[in-house]
Amino acid sequence: MSLxxxxxxxxxxxxxxxxxxxxxxxxVKDACLSLQNNFHGNVNLLLLLKWLDEQQVSFHEEDWHKVQQCLSRSEALLHSYRELRKHLKHHVSDSLYREALQFELQLEKQQQSDLVDCMNTLPLDTNYHEPLVLRYCRLLGGESLYSAFAEPAPNIANQ
Structure with a gap:
């Protein structure tokens, strides 16, 4: 088939x-955390790939490195902050810990912003091949997790 x-x-x-x-x-949450903690995957990238799969859209194979590169700006900061937050969990009040979680969510949203900016610069094609999420899980060695992501996303308004 032509692209x-x-x-x-x-x-x-x-x-x-x-x-x-x-x-x-x-x-999905359990599989995402397993992908992150056991296979060093990026949950925001996986969520983007799932959104693209739902749209039946893919980017070119040679653009994977661009997508990975756009994560590099925020990945080290997010990883370091996540480790710090986990360490603080038993040493700070619940309210302070919740604030730390909220800040981490803001970092996650910034990372998604970077991914969106990157994706909007890439040529996209209809995906006639295997799902991007499956390719990503396989790339990380976590193909067994794919079954948690294989079902269509729940009907989410304003996709």
Whole structure:
């Protein structure tokens, strides 16, 4: 089949709302955390890939490095902050810990913004091949987690 160039309407708010609702599915959340903690995967990238899969859209194979590169700006900061927050969990009040979680969410949203900006610069095609999420899980060695992501996302308004 020939590739069909497509245009999508990807905005930070659209991806963020999709992510919040999709991540709220217990099996998805558990699989995301496993991908992050056991396979060093990036949850925001996985959520973007799932959104693209839902749109039946893909970027070119040679652009994977660009997508990975756009994460580099925020990944080290987010990882360091996450480790600090986990360490503080048993040493600070619940309210301070909740504030730390909220700040981490803001860092996550900034990372999604970086991903959206990057994605909106790439040529996109209709995806006639395997899902991007499956390719990402396989790349990380976590293909067994794919079953948690294989189902279509719950009907989420304003996708």
């Amino acid at each position: 069909e160039h497509v245009t999508i309407s990807l905005t930070l708010e659209r991806l963020w709302q999709f992510s919040l609702q999709y991540y709220s599915v217990r099996e």
